[in-house]
Amino acid sequence: MNKENSDSTNLPDILPLLAIETSEKLCGVSFLFNETEFYSAKIYLPHSHSEKLFELIEALRDNANLKLNDIKSVAVSSGPGSFTGLRIGMAAAKGIAAGLKIPIIPVPTFEALAFQLSQVLPENQRFIIANKANRDEAYFAKFHVKNNNYIFEEQLKILPINKIFYEDGNLLFGNISNNPNKIISPEPEVIGFWALKFGNNNIVYDFDFLEPNYIKDFIVKEVKK
Numbered sequence: 001m002n003k004e005n006s007d008s009t010n011l012p013d014i015l016p017l018l019a020i021e022t023s024e025k026l027c028g029v030s031f032l033f034n035e036t037e038f039y040s041a042k043i044y045l046p047h048s049h050s051e052k053l054f055e056l057i058e059a060l061r062d063n064a065n066l067k068l069n070d071i072k073s074v075a076v077s078s079g080p081g082s083f084t085g086l087r088i089g090m091a092a093a094k095g096i097a098a099g100l101k102i103p104i105i106p107v108p109t110f111e112a113l114a115f116q117l118s119q120v121l122p123e124n125q126r127f128i129i130a131n132k133a134n135r136d137e138a139y140f141a142k143f144h145v146k147n148n149n150y151i152f153e154e155q156l157k158i159l160p161i162n163k164i165f166y167e168d169g170n171l172l173f174g175n176i177s178n179n180p181n182k183i184i185s186p187e188p189e190v191i192g193f194w195a196l197k198f199g200n201n202n203i204v205y206d207f208d209f210l211e212p213n214y215i216k217d218f219i220v221k222e223v224k225k
Contacts, residue, residue: 023081
């Protein structure tokens, strides 16, 4: 997938937009009025998403002097990532969107992070994003930067962590072991930026059956006694 030529000129009126990021430890929200004016709030606190997400939305709404029914759309990080975090974020997006009768824009988490990184990395820089799916496996994708955007070199997949290698000159981001670049999830405003720039084909009005992109089936393992 090549994002370098995408634009937002054909987007319907989706602003102000609420963006939600809960794919990993970060719990973040952002209200975007346009591509340069936004309010964001976030916390890093494991297992806090269900408790803190709506608190952040309400606090940020007050700071932005924005009524909830002013919101025209909800962009939500859609995965891959933490099963629990993704479910909480999607459930919140659905509840808000259903109540306001507005669309949801599911945002692929790794693409949003790749877009964020492409704004600060040099031209042609190759990089990998790899976040743990479980103890032995990781979600993996490889990109390079072109014209301040990202291009896939290897599509999103699951790989054994011990099979993930990167060549000299490549950068590795994510939470797999011994990785110095601990950026593992996008900022909440970047979820909104991605929706504005690339989300034209992702807008969902009938979202009853919309689910996060888990990639890997969630399996409950029996604890041996």
